Each structure stands twice: as structure tokens, then as C-alpha cells.
Amino acid sequence: MRVPAKLNLHLTVGPLRDDGFHDLVTVFHAVSVCDEITVERGEASLVVEGDDADLVPRDGSNLALRAVRLLADRTGCDPGVAVRLVKRIPVAGGCAGGSADAAAALVACDALWGTGLSRAELADAALALGSDVPFCLSGGTALATGRGEHLTPVLSSGRYAWVLAVADGGLSTPAVYGELDRRRATGPPELAGDPAPVLTALRGGDPAALGRALSNDLQPAALALRPDLRTVLETAVGLGALGALVSGSGPTVAALAPDAATAHRIAAALPGRSGCRRALVAHGPVPGAQVGG
Ligand code: C5P
Secondary structure, eight states: EEEEEEEEEEEEEEEOOOTTTTEEEEEEEEEEEEEEEEEEEEEOOEEOOOOOOOOSOOOOOHHHHHHHHHHHHHHHHOOEEEEEEEEEETTTSSSSHHHHHHHHHHHHHHHHTOOOOOOHHHHHHHHHHHHTTHHHHHEEEEHHHEETTEEEEEEOSSOOEEEEEEEEOOOOOOHHHHHHHHHHHHHHHOOOSSHHHHHHHHHHOHHHHHHHEEEEEHHHHHHOTTHHHHHHHHHHHHOOOOOEOOOSSOOOOOEEEEEEHHHHHHHHHSSSSSOSSSSEEEEEEOSSSBOOO
């Protein structure tokens, strides 16, 4: 089973709620950098391979293992499952890598056990695992509100070429939201505003307009914690990207290229520069967690 990384093409963050989350208005976009997961009945275990596999937690905090346990609890199925994960999505990178693994584990175990859960029940389990997990089930391009769980598919034409610049180390999502709250408490608001320009560009299949419209309220906070990412953003645009932004809470930077050839050229030039350890070429939109995909 393959499951894609996500980008946020637009992200407006509302005020902090009483439950510790922020209300969002975001445009999720699934891209073709995919983790692979397989599940088999057996002794409960986890094997992780692939890029930066050593950075993935192996204990009970691992989101794929948490997904197996949650689904077993909710359905009464035997949680004895051997999970094998091949990582390609940047770890702790703002691309929903852990959430993607959780979504894939849910769908894979649902198929393995034949639970008969409805889509709504699966989506509910997904949200219990993390704000991005419901989108990772569906993929494509979607407008999301709430914590990210109220999803509406976005009319989108064309296929977009992306470069993902993977940074050294990760960023903690709560730390980036916390930095945003601190900045808002002490300084002028930095608001991404309306998602309309992104939605219009997607509907028209207009990469240049999409590049100009990309926006993320978390970006100033992520840049405050990782100033080196500014160089990546500027370098990508200097190399021909139509636009670039920090992906979610970062530190991965996503750059939109006018075509696949330019994406490959940017990806070849970025690694080794400040803030970029390696670069991946991807396209979107792609479907979410898929059995046999
Ligand atoms: O839902 P998830 O586990 O991905 O969230 C991780 C953390 O990110 C939350 O504990 C919260 O601090 C922050 N967050 C938020 N508002 C959201 C999503 C995440 O404040 N809508």
C-alpha cells in the first residue's frame, strides 16, 4: 500500500482553541512522494526501512502502530500485526509523513481484518490519530476547515511539478504553532488571508498564478525557528520556481516548477546549500492511501 506526502498550498491559522488546537482553513495537496506499508498477521512488530529510517520512532508513539491499536480497540480485532514501513516522505518535515503512515495502517488493517467500517467511521478513527490523517485517506486536492477534518474536494485541472527540499533535522509541530501564538501576542498579525487565489489558480490549471498565490501562516514562525530556510526559498525561486513556501510547519520547503524538467534542474542544484540536505521531485495531485497502490 502506498500513501502520499501532503503539502499545504494555502494555510490560514485561526486563534488557539480551548482544546489546544487552532482552527484552520487550508488547501491540502497530495504529491507523489510516497511511503509504502505492508501489514501481516503475526507477532506485533515494526520494521522501518528507507530514507532516514533511523529517525522514525519504533515505540508506542509510532503513528502506524497507534493506528493498528486504535482500529483493533474499536473493532475487537486481534492487534497481532507485523508492520513493515518503507519511508520516502521526509520525517518530521511538515509533509504529514507520520499521518500518512497512520492513514495507510488504518486502510491496510481495515482490509486485512475485513472490519466493514464505514468511510465515516474510518475518518473518525483517522482524526483521533492526528489532524492531517483524514486528508491522507482521501488525497487529491481538498479544502479543509476545523482542525483539518472537514474536507471538500477542490476542482483542479492539470498536474503540478514540485520540488521538496528536505532540511537537516525536523521541526516540532506544536513548537511552530507555539511560536506563531507568541508572535501574534507581541507583534502585528501575519495572516495568509483568503484561499480564493489558490482555488482559482487550481481551477484554471494555471501554475504561474498558483506559484504567486501560495501562502502559509506558519511560515514566519517556521523561519524564526529555522532562518536557514529563507535561503532555500530564495534559491528555488532564483533557479526558476514559480513560487515556494514552507510545507505545513516545516522544515521541508516545497517549490512549484513550471514543468518537470525545471523541477529536476532545481532539485539537482539545491542539495548542499544551507537548509537543504536532499531534494525530491514530485507531482500532484495524487490519490490518498490505496490498497495495492
Ligand atoms: O493533530 P496533530 O497531532 O497533528 O497536532 C500536533 C500538534 O499541532 C497539536 O498538539 C497542536 O499543538 C498543533 N496543532 C494545532 N492546530 C491544528 C493542528 C495541530 O494547534 N489544527
